[in-house]
Amino acid sequence: MILSTDQQSAVNKLEKLRVGALFMEPGTGKTLTALKLIESSKADWVLFIVPFQTKQNLQDELTKWDFKMPYRIEGVESLSNSDRLYLELMAEVKKHKKTFMVVDESLKIKNRTAKRTQRIMELGSLSYYRLILNGTPISKNILDLWTQMEFLSPKILKMRFNQFKDTFIEYKYFPDKGRTIYKDQYNIDYLYSLIEPYVFDAKLNLEISKLNQKVEYSISNTDEYQEIRADFLFALSDMRDVEFLAYTQKMQMSYTLDSGKIKCIDKLLKDNPEPTILFCKYVKTQDYLRERYPQCKVLTYGKGTFGLNLQAYKNMIFVDKTWDYAQLEQAQRRIYRIGQENDVKFFYLTGDVGLEKMIDKCIRKKTSILDEFKKSSKEELANVI
Incomplete structure (x- = not known):
């Protein structure tokens, strides 16, 4: 060897x-x-x-x-x-x-x-x-x-x-x-x-290019998101950490399969027909994506980020955001690794709600979403979310 x-x-x-x-x-x-x-x-x-x-x-x-x-x-x-x-x-x-x-x-x-x-x-x-x-x-x-x-x-x-x-x-x-x-x-x-x-x-140095592209989409139905958001802000003062995390999960899950997001994925796959991996967070999302896009490999964060060598794939679409920087980096390295001979592309779907921007901020700063929210007042959160 x-x-x-x-x-x-x-x-x-x-x-x-x-x-x-x-x-x-x-x-x-x-x-x-x-x-x-x-x-x-x-x-x-x-x-x-x-x-x-x-x-x-x-x-x-x-x-x-x-x-x-x-x-x-x-x-x-x-x-x-x-x-x-x-x-x-x-x-x-x-x-x-x-x-x-x-x-x-x-x-x-x-x-x-x-x-x-x-x-x-x-x-x-x-x-x-x-x-x-x-x-x-x-x-x-x-x-x-x-x-x-x-x-x-x-x-x-x-x-x-x-x-x-x-x-x-x-x-x-x-x-x-x-x-x-x-x-x-x-x-x-x-x-x-x-x-x-x-x-x-x-550090990983490969003689191939890596494209990182943020892809914005409009959420077509935010009624459920706004309802959860209102409950969240009302209960915020006495909220425990576990309850806080549950609310953020509910908010994100409310638009995980929004039609605006699905249209965005459809267009990306049409414009980039090469072998593609879809990363998501929720079981219902995983099941839906596997049925709708049988040509793609659908993985979830955590289990899907460890131990797999998937150099046959050239593209990766992050359907749901994760606020864990380590998970995101592990996911990227499934295709951007030794043995990859092709240029790779990473697409990060971003919906037009405040929670998405907050998650992006956490990833940039490598901090947890819980810590970021703790630093903000209730009024600030109302404007951000």
Whole structure:
């Protein structure tokens, strides 16, 4: 197997270490890089922890690259649901002297209080080698990095979570509401100096063009949207976070299959007849699009963003917006990746309501829609939405 320049550089940097992070953008070949790092080690067993839906994809990669070392692949979600599996893996790790533990899509362990995170941290503490893989290691702010670095080794940051937060984040805590609002990040150069020796960060550079086009459409019927919006604004003062998110989902779902949007998709597919992927958020949208456009591949965010190599497709239409930057970038990298030989086009459908503009703002700033709304007064929200 021939490695790219970036892949070889990653191996050269990390092969002499027992811990490391491959923050390589989707499409740059981080799986093959990880396998070469493992093969360069003295590991006697490998434990791969991956998103459940990508288990078969990894198995196919291991077969493709003729990986010979003994290994086991488990889904990260399974560690939350099965005590038996957790104890079984603990026993297996302890049985080997030099376990090599690999956590793919390590952003999934960003929540330090989640059961799966705590169990992965414990398994990691017993493993001789530890490696994390992610194309987007930060989805919201640099707090996402703490558990990832702590998994590799507490000696990297040498600070507990609260100390890390105080060192790198400007925030304000509201004890009466039990909420923390994160305002800004600082001391980033210092943070980088701490993690840089253990991290390889590769950017995807392909000799093909990438077109990003915002496509605006008019929503033909906004009655349901306006009704949900009115209820939302009325209840806003005493609203909990979970209720807030439910309202935004309802508003977006109200126009997910609007006739104005469907006409827009029809025209795009007519003008761009090449193989196309449609990304959406909701099951009803997915079912409708599959029936109406059998020539296209229809995927949902989350499951559809991980582990698939779809270089046969040239175009991607984002039918519904996502306010998760990491999901959006993962989706794009399904076709804009190593092995793609054709120019690619990304079309972002944008309806003429305020919620769509707010989602775009969150993506540009890489913040959550919940945080953006918390920063606004009720009057401002009424004008925005």
